[in-house]
Amino acid sequence: MTTTETPAPMPAESGATISKVDAPAGPPPKEKKEGAVLNVFSHGVLVIWAIMVVMPLLWAVMTSFKDDRSIFSSPWSLPDRLHFENWSRAWTQAHMGDYFFNTVLVVGGSLVGTLVLGSMAAYVLARFDFPGNRFIYFLFIGGMSFPIMLALVPLFFVVNNMGLLNTIHGLILVYIAYSLPFTVFFLTAFFRTLPTSIAEAAFVDGASHTRTFFQIMLPMAKPGLISVGIFNFLGQWNQYMLPTVLNTDPDKKVLTQGLVQLAVSQGYKGDWSGLFAGLVMAMLPVLAAYIVFQRQVVAGLTAGALK
Amino acid sequence: MQHGKYRFIVGFLAVPLGLYALFVIWPFIQSIYYSFTDWTGLSPEFSMIGFSNYERLLDDDVFWKSLQHSVLFAVLVPLVTLGLALFFAFMLNVGGRRRRGGPVISGVRGSSFYKIVYFFPQVLSIAIVALLFAFAYNPDSGAINSLLRAVGLDGVQPLWLGDPNLALWCVMAVIVWSTVGFFVVLFSAGMASIPADLYEAALLDGAGRATTFFKVTLPLLWDTVQSGWVYMGILALGAESFAVVQIMTTGPGGPDYSTTVMVLYVYQKAFRDGQAAYATTIGVALLVVTLAFAALVMKLGRRERLEY
Numbered sequence: 001m002t003t004t005e006t007p008a009p010m011p012a013e014s015g016a017t018i019s020k021v022d023a024p025a026g027p028p029p030k031e032k033k034e035g036a037v038l039n040v041f042s043h044g045v046l047v048i049w050a051i052m053v054v055m056p057l058l059w060a061v062m063t064s065f066k067d068d069r070s071i072f073s074s075p076w077s078l079p080d081r082l083h084f085e086n087w088s089r090a091w092t093q094a095h096m097g098d099y100f101f102n103t104v105l106v107v108g109g110s111l112v113g114t115l116v117l118g119s120m121a122a123y124v125l126a127r128f129d130f131p132g133n134r135f136i137y138f139l140f141i142g143g144m145s146f147p148i149m150l151a152l153v154p155l156f157f158v159v160n161n162m163g164l165l166n167t168i169h170g171l172i173l174v175y176i177a178y179s180l181p182f183t184v185f186f187l188t189a190f191f192r193t194l195p196t197s198i199a200e201a202a203f204v205d206g207a208s209h210t211r212t213f214f215q216i217m218l219p220m221a222k223p224g225l226i227s228v229g230i231f232n233f234l235g236q237w238n239q240y241m242l243p244t245v246l247n248t249d250p251d252k253k254v255l256t257q258g259l260v261q262l263a264v265s266q267g268y269k270g271d272w273s274g275l276f277a278g279l280v281m282a283m284l285p286v287l288a289a290y291i292v293f294q295r296q297v298v299a300g301l302t303a304g305a306l307k
Numbered sequence: 308m309q310h311g312k313y314r315f316i317v318g319f320l321a322v323p324l325g326l327y328a329l330f331v332i333w334p335f336i337q338s339i340y341y342s343f344t345d346w347t348g349l350s351p352e353f354s355m356i357g358f359s360n361y362e363r364l365l366d367d368d369v370f371w372k373s374l375q376h377s378v379l380f381a382v383l384v385p386l387v388t389l390g391l392a393l394f395f396a397f398m399l400n401v402g403g404r405r406r407r408g409g410p411v412i413s414g415v416r417g418s419s420f421y422k423i424v425y426f427f428p429q430v431l432s433i434a435i436v437a438l439l440f441a442f443a444y445n446p447d448s449g450a451i452n453s454l455l456r457a458v459g460l461d462g463v464q465p466l467w468l469g470d471p472n473l474a475l476w477c478v479m480a481v482i483v484w485s486t487v488g489f490f491v492v493l494f495s496a497g498m499a500s501i502p503a504d505l506y507e508a509a510l511l512d513g514a515g516r517a518t519t520f521f522k523v524t525l526p527l528l529w530d531t532v533q534s535g536w537v538y539m540g541i542l543a544l545g546a547e548s549f550a551v552v553q554i555m556t557t558g559p560g561g562p563d564y565s566t567t568v569m570v571l572y573v574y575q576k577a578f579r580d581g582q583a584a585y586a587t588t589i590g591v592a593l594l595v596v597t598l599a600f601a602a603l604v605m606k607l608g609r610r611e612r613l614e615y
Contacts, residue, residue, distance in 0.1 A: 042398050043415055049395065050424050053488070057427065059450050060439055075453040121323040124316050136324065143331050145537075147545045147597050149570045150590035151334035153577040154341060157348065158334055177330035180323060209315040238432030240550045245578065256434040260554055263438055276442075282435055290430040294423060301429065302493045 060283065064276040071272050083273060090277040098251070099258035100281075105168055106243075106254055107236045110175035114232050115225055117176060118183030119191075123213055125184065126191035127199075137188065143181035152245045159246055166249035174242060179232050186231075190224035191217070230293070230300030237286065255282045338587040348583030360588035369564055370572065370589060374596070376475060377569040380482075380548050381600050385539040388483045389532060392490030395425065397520050399491065400498040401506065422495060425488035433485060433547050437554040440481045444468045444555070468556055471565035478551050478566050482543060490535055497531040498524060526610075533608040537601050544597050545570055569593040 063071055064086055066079040091097045125137050155174070156165070164170025194217065202212045218225070240256045247253065253261060259282055262275055290297050342360055346353035364370050399418040415421075428436060443450040444467040452464050468474045501524065509519045525532070549570040553559045560567035560575070569589060577586035 042394075042402060046395065046398055046415065046421055049391075049487070050421055052484070053424055053427055056439055056443055056450065059443070063442075072448040075448050075450050076457060117323040117326065120319040124319045128312065128316055130313065130316055136320065139332065140327065143327070145541055145597065145601060146335060147541075147570065147590065147593045149545060149549065149573045150338050150587065150594050151331060153348070153573065153583055153586050153590060154334040154337035155330060156578070157583075158330070158337075173326060174330050177326045180327050180331075184323075209311065210318075213319075234430055238430075238434070240432060240434035241546050244553075245574070256432045259438060260434055263441070263554075279435060279438060283431055286430045286432075287427065290426070291423070297430065298422075298426065298492050301489065302496055 057283070057287075060276060061280050064273065064280040066273060066276075068271070068273050071276070086273040086277040087281065089271070090274045090281060094262055094271070094274050094278055095253075095258065096255075096262075096278045096281055099253050099255045102168065102252060102258075103237065103254040106171050106175065107233065109169070109172040110179065110236050111229065111233055113172060113176040114179040114183055114236075115229055118180055118228070119187050119218065119221065119225065120213070121180070122184045122187030123191050123217060126188045127196075137184075140181050140184040143178075144185065148178065148241065152241070156245055166247055166252055168252060171243060171247055171252075171254075174246060175236050175239065178242065179236065183228050183232060186228045187221070187224055190221060190228075194220050226296060227300040230297055234286070234297075234301065338590055341584050342588040342591050344584045346584040347581045348577060348586075349581045353584065360585050363585065364588055364592065369567060370569075370592075372564050373567045373569045373572045373589075374592070376567060377544055377548070377593070377596060379475070380479065380543040380568060381540040381596070384479050384482050384543040385536045387479075388486050388539055389490055389535055391483070391487050392494055393525070393528075393532070395421070395487070395491045396494035396498060397516075397524060400495050401519065401524060402516055422492055425491045427488065428485040429489040431485070433482075433550040434554060436485045437481060437551045440477075440484075441468070441555045444477055469562060471562045474556055474561045474566045478548075478555055478561075481551050481555070482547050486539065486542070486547075490539075493535060494528060494531065497528045501527050529608070529610055533604065536604050536608070540600050540604065541597060544568075544593065544600065549574065569596065 059076075062079065063075070065082045065084075066077075066086075067083055070077060070080065121140070125133060125140075159165050159170055159174065162170070164173065198220070199212050199216055202216050203209070207215070238256065239254070240260075243254050243257045244260075247257065250261070259275075259278055262278055341353075343355055343357060344353040345356045345359070399414040399421055402415055446452055446464060446466050446469060449467075451467070455461075455463050465473055467477050505523055505527070506519065509523050514522065548568045552561070552566050552568050552571050553574070556562075556566040558564075558567070560571060570593060573586045573590045573593065575586075576582045576589060
């Protein structure tokens with residue numbers, strides 16, 4: 001990283017003015033031209049992908065403001081006027097409001113539970129030596145690579161027998177259990193990086209293990225908790241497979257399954273504009289939150305994959 | 308630090324471990340056990356039937372189709388996704404023109420904007436993405452075909468999800484669309500940690516961009532690519548392919564089972580057909596495929612670790 005400050009006397013791959021200065025060290029002209037073509041091509045591909053990402057999203061937003069007739073007759077035309085009634089119809093009649101509320105309840109409960117229980121387990125596994133420590137750690141980690149669907153068949157009956165099927169708190173408990181592997185994996189690594197001296201000092205001063213954890217270690221682990229919290233929030237907010245299997249009561253549906261259900265039933269009712277409004281309604285809060293907390297979201301989602 | 312240590316350990320581990328054991332570990336063990344029974348899931352009675360379910364599996368054409376498709380998902384989807392992501396990440400971080408006075412290596416102009424936009428699909432639920440594309444693929448009123456009509460390609464109006472030969476590719480494209488951005492950002496972070504002098508040395512030796520990519524960037528990023536491959540493959544075998552196939556294709560499972568995947572087949576057998584035991588058998592097969600896939604990628608991808 002030594003040369004970043006000084007003007008770099010690097011051979012320019014393209015750009016006439018630069019290569020004139022660096023002419024002696026510059027690459028042969030043929031390569032220069034090749035570089036320029038490659039540049040246009042690769043930049044073009046980047047632009048095309050950006051368009052491919054944004055277009056479907058914009059199309060959905062636009063469609064949510066159109067009436068049913070023009071959705072079918074001219075999918076790409078702008079709405080004749082902004083049909084806000086689609087949105088209110090989706091929120092009330094199509095129960096998007098209820099689904100939204102259910103999702104907030106489930107994700108709120110399971111996010112808090114995941115962070116509290118995950119950090120407790122991770123702290124003990126990271127900081128204390130006891131027989132079975134490694135075994136329990138790998139038991140948690142193993143859960144990341146197994147196909148969840150395999151467990152869901154018996155899980156349905158386990159949950160049913162406990163009387164937790166189609167309940168919000170039942171769903172919360174299952175969400176927590178399936179979020180623990182990654183959370184424990186991530187936070188164990190994080191607690192290991194924290195200095196031990198402060199906790200030891202607190203302990204010498206007579207604080208109990210429990211108090212040391214809640215008053216000293218947890219505040220120190222805040223950056224890690226935020227990262228893994230964002231990761232779990234998005235994962236739980238967007239969860240589809242677990243509620244599809246375990247939450248079949250129409251009144252208890254969460255956003256994702258509510259929307260899919262709506263799509264199936266709207267096939268008969270024909271309220272496509274309302275459905276698109278619901279779709280955008282589910283999309284926008286997460287996208288807005290992402291744009292505002294962009295840096296933290298990216299750090300949270302990629303944190304686990306990079307060592 | 309000995310005082311009350313074990314009481315504390317037990318106290319802190321009991322609830323998380325108990326919850327995890329009850330809702331994750333126990334069902335896994337149960338499902339392997341159930342695969343040797345004739346349990347329907349509708350009534351509590353069942354009896355052991357040995358390997359009958361596994362024998363039935365071997366003769367089940369739909370199972371073989373779903374296995375084929377799942378393997379295709381696990382191989383092709385990560386290949387395309389990671390390939391695209393590597394290319395984009397390289398362009399965004401290293402591929403820029405050298406600007407006078409600027410850093411030696413830099414991305415193309417506007418790279419941070421691209422990174423933000425590419426990441427959009429990653430924050431959306433795969434279920435919502437699948438719904439959105441189910442509309443976009445609609446042959447009559449969907450966004451794609453009407454775009455084709457608008458540019459004068461009236462003759463090219465595929466049925467997309469309705470065409471047994473196309474449906475699977477359409478579904479896979481949606482997973483690629485939604486995950487490329489994640490890996491662009493992930494690889495960008497990895498590329499940022501590669502020391503600049505390595506690129507300088509390569510440039511001084513007259514290496515072009517392609518050479519730089521294959522000789523410097525890719526080898527140094529290999530660990531991340533490999534774990535990304537495993538991660539992506541597990542997703543493509545499991546939750547992601549379940550959502551897209553179940554939501555997007557008719558049946559679900561596509562015309563003539565052309566898009567059915569193992570994870571969907573497990574779900575249908577257990578919760579639609581009342582054959583819970585047979586469903587767990589397919590699930591065990593899925594477990595075997597997943598573990599074999601992860602082991603294979605780790606083995607094939609093993610290289611000497613490069614320190615830098």
